[in-house]
Amino acid sequence: xxxxxxxxxxxxxxxxxxxxxxxxxxxxxxxxxxxxxxxxxxxxxxxxxxxxxxxxxxxxxxxxxxxxxxxxxxxxxxxxxxxxxxxxxxxxxxxxxxxxxxxxxxxxxxxxxxxxxxxxxxxxxxxxxxxxxxxxxxxxxxxxxxxxxxxxxxxxxxxxxxxxxxxxxxxxxxxxxxxxxxxxxxxxxxxxxxxxxxxxxxxxxxxxxx
Numbered sequence: 539x540x541x542x543x544x545x546x547x548x549x550x551x552x553x554x555x556x557x558x559x560x561x562x563x564x565x566x567x568x569x570x571x572x573x574x575x576x577x578x579x580x581x582x583x584x585x586x587x588x589x590x591x592x593x594x595x596x597x598x599x600x601x602x603x604x605x606x607x608x609x610x611x612x613x614x615x616x617x618x619x620x621x622x623x624x625x626x627x628x629x630x631x632x633x634x635x636x637x638x639x640x641x642x643x644x645x646x647x648x649x650x651x652x653x654x655x656x657x658x659x660x661x662x663x664x665x666x667x668x669x670x671x672x673x674x675x676x677x678x679x680x681x682x683x684x685x686x687x688x689x690x691x692x693x694x695x696x697x698x699x700x701x702x703x704x705x706x707x708x709x710x711x712x713x714x715x716x717x718x719x720x721x722x723x724x725x726x727x728x729x730x731x732x733x734x735x736x737x738x739x740x741x742x743x744x745x746x747x748x
Contacts, residue, residue: 541712545711546714547714552570559732560731563729563742566738567736567742568736568739568740569736571713571734571737574721577609577710577734586616592689593626595687598630600635601633601634603634603637605724605730608722609721617630635676667706668696670702670703691706695711699715717737718735719736719738720735725742
């Protein structure tokens with residue numbers, strides 16, 4: 539399993555006033571944790587790693603909605619650029635899945651509906667892996683379709699005592715156990731329109747709680 543760019547537990551991030559932040563979120567963010575430019579540069583490198591490791595295969599690229607859509611789109615743009623400019627290319631079929639999580643008697647339940655093709659290899663793109671329970675459920679369902687190979691790329695891997703030990707095959711950043719939003723990561727559907735990955739403030743949590 540590849541290691542991501544490690545962000546230490548004592549990393550504070552950056553003052554939001556140093557960045558272009560939508561006015562409606564100006565008081566809802568504690569810190570900018572991963573600036574957009576760094577996200578893009580790391581995503582470009584992930585695309586190169588995927589091309590190297592999965593060459594020679596025709597892959598189905600599955601985007602895990604909703605939080606993974608921005609990372610997925612940018613990652614595909616970099617892979618397509620490599621396809622245009624290298625001697626070898628990676629044929630892709632693109633599809634989307636949605637994971638629905640809700641609380642039931644203090645337990646997290648995950649509903650997953652997947653349509654797959656057992657003749658092809660699969661690359662699954664996700665925004666963040668926290669405990670790993672959601673990915674384990676998804677991978678079990680994917681295996682039911684008997685793909686030749688399943689690889690997972692996640693922009694973020696969170697270090698948390700709640701982790702079940704699951705690690706994706708490709709990781710953008712390994713981050714401490716902080717509540718992050720932005721770059722399509724949401725809090726009750728807010729903050730998806732924020733370019734940077736940020737730590738939400740207590741005011742933001744209170745403002746957007748349901």
